[in-house]
Amino acid sequence: MAANPNHLIRLAPHGGSFECAPGQTVLDAAMAAGYWLPHSCRAGSCNSCELPVLEGRFHHLELPADGGAVAAGRCRSCRALADSDLLLEAPGVPREPGQRVVSCGARVSAVERPSADVAVLHLQLPEHSGFQFRAGQYADVLLKDGARRSYSMANAPDEANVIEWHVRRMEGGRFSTHAYDKLKVGAMLRIEGPFGTFTLQPGDAPVVLLASGTGYAPIAAMLKAHGAELARRRAVLYWGGRQRADLYAVAEVEQWQAEHPGIRLIPVLSEADPQWQGRRGLVHAAVLADLPDLSAYEVYACGNPLMIDAARSHFTASAGLPPERFFADAFVLRH
Ligand SMILES: Cc1cc2nc3c(=O)[nH]c(=O)nc-3n(C[C@H](O)[C@H](O)[C@H](O)COP(=O)(O)OP(=O)(O)OC[C@H]3O[C@@H](n4cnc5c(N)ncnc54)[C@H](O)[C@@H]3O)c2cc1C
Structure with missing residues (x-):
């Protein structure tokens, strides 16, 4: 009988384990087995998936320059291949395997274009797709060449077999220009998901929600799914854009505010017209100006990677935010 070429990956401290096939990344193998290791971009850039390796050998696939170096003894699981059995330190990962990644067709059931560069897509999934997500997670669209x-x-996740995406059109961008310029009701897409661990953590800490542009999308899911809880935790949404039109769903947020007094919206524009009466400048700077002491807070940030890097470093270095209470999904590009 041929030897099993797979390596066994064990998770400390609870001892859950899964097999990793040759050529398969540690993160892909974990998620295929239902072990939701922390992760965000799955492209080696954001570092969310780095874990200490307690035993065993591994190597990384090519790492993008924007992610920086990986410290000795740690693996970036979305780019790591096992060269032997491994023991990883993953304390927050539940013992019992859970959520599974699903790949399925999705029919475009509605397209709205609320601004000059944002398309809101509604996708209808097959009735028995098994696709289930938590507010804050994302899914991939698979392009014809596998990109x-x-x-x-x-x-909110309670809508059966429907997902809504907010896609910002990027000049020269392959999928986003197609989505904004051409996608029509009835078109079919292939999607895979859910992915991501950017979800509201249980607790009592007051919450800052921080979004740039379509970084509002997962925050919208959180507002819809956890409105009462966010109101209880006195959530403040700082939403940044260049101009008014970039904040394409202010009316929707105002509706959530009306239903859940306690949630506040602070729009922040970096290139506002002279008539703009609201806050100006960079969105993370507005948070620092209002809340110079973030030591008691949790921050959920989503959107432009530069905004997220600036927020993470300033909030933790000069406003006392504990690093483990900064949660983020950076919209890094994949090529
Ligand atoms: C976890 C996660 C969640 C995300 N969620 C959202 C979301 O909710 N909404 C959203 O709008 N976006 C989101 N994004 C970003 C999204 O995935 C895409 O990266 C984005 O839409 C651009 O894709 P594209 O195919 O249109 O552009 P691409 O084809 O990837 O091009 C992006 C830009 O790079 C330029 N470019 C392309 N090729 C090259 C090259 N070879 N050299 C130099 N420049 C090049 C293009 O002109 C364009 O300006 C998310 C990303 C991540 C990682």
């Missing part, structure tokens, strides 16, 4: 692009679900 993929990620988009965060903007609706």
Whole structure:
């Protein structure tokens, strides 16, 4: 009988384990087995998936320059291949395997274009797709050559077999220009998901929600799914864009505010017209100006990777935010 070429990956401290096939990344193998290791971009850039390796040998696939170096003794699981059995330190990962990644067709059931560069897509999934997500997670659209692009679900998970994406058109961008310029009701897409661990953590800490542009999408899902809880935790949404039109769903947020007094919206524009009466500048700077002491807070940030890097470093270095209370999904590009 041929030897099993797979390696066994064990998770400390609870001892859950799964097999990793040759050529398969540790993160892909974990998620195929239902072990939801922490992760975000799955492209080696954001570092969310780095874990200490307690035993065993591994190597990384090529790492993108924007992710920086990986510290000795740690693996970036979305780019790591096992060269032997491994023992990983993954304390927050449940013992029992859970959520599974599903690949299925999706029919475009509605397209709205609320601004000059944002398309809101509604996708209808097959009745028995088994696709289930939590507010804050994302899914990939698979392009014909196998390339993929990620988009965060903007609706509450309780809508059966429907997902909503907010896609910002990027000049020269392959999928986003197609989505904005050409996609029509009835078109079929192939999607895979859910992915991501950017979800509201249980607790009592007051919450700052921080979004740039379509980084609002997963925050919208959180507002829809956890409105009462976010109101209880006095959530403040800082939503940044260049101009008013970039904040394409202010009316929707105002509706959530009306239903859940306690949630506040602070729009922040970096290139506002002279008539703009609201806050100006960079969105993370507005948070720092209002809340110079973030030591008691949790922050959920989503959108432009530069905004997220700036927020993470300033909030933790100069406003006392504990690093483990900064949760983020950075919209890094994949090529
Ligand atoms: C976890 C996650 C969640 C995300 N969620 C969202 C979301 O909810 N909404 C959203 O709008 N986006 C989201 N994104 C970003 C999204 O996945 C895409 O990266 C984005 O839409 C651009 O894809 P595209 O195919 O249109 O552009 P691409 O084809 O990837 O091009 C992007 C840009 O790079 C330029 N470019 C392309 N090729 C090259 C090259 N070889 N050299 C130099 N420049 C080049 C293009 O002109 C364009 O400006 C998310 C990303 C991640 C990682």
